Amino acid sequence: MGDLLIRDTCDAMKRNIAVHAERRGGSLSDETRRLVQKGMIADETVADDDDLTGWDSLRSILGPENDDEAEEFATIMDEIEAVRKRDFC
Structure with a gap:
């Protein structure tokens, strides 16, 4: 599994992610992965196909x-x- 480095993030963003991670009992990396996944799901386009189940x-x-x-x-x-x-x- 590869690593991902996110550059040029402000301290406030890092603190916010750290607070969320602490509330969930996870690490900063775990919370960052969760947030990225959540963002990717939210960004998915929904098909307009009426036959879609x-x-x-x-x-x-x-x-x-x-x-x-x-x-x-x-x-x-x-x-x-x-x-x-x-x-x-």
């Missing part, structure tokens, strides 16, 4: 794009939905 929308956030796992998850969710419809309709 909820799973498709969440897939990039929740984990690796493994088609086998995605199919297994979709099958499980279909089974849950079928039981829900059967029991409540």
Whole structure:
């Protein structure tokens, strides 16, 4: 795993990250990674495709794009939905 050096950050920013890290019980590096990841997720563009399912929308956030796992998850969710419809309709 590589290192990342962030240059020219103001002292106030470093202090703010350090305060957040302390509140969460993590290191400055851990908190910086968390904030960068959070920023990347927030910056993602949302597809305007009407055929996009909820799973498709969440897939990039929740984990690796493994088609086998995605199919297994979709099958499980279909089974849950079928039981829900059967029991409540």
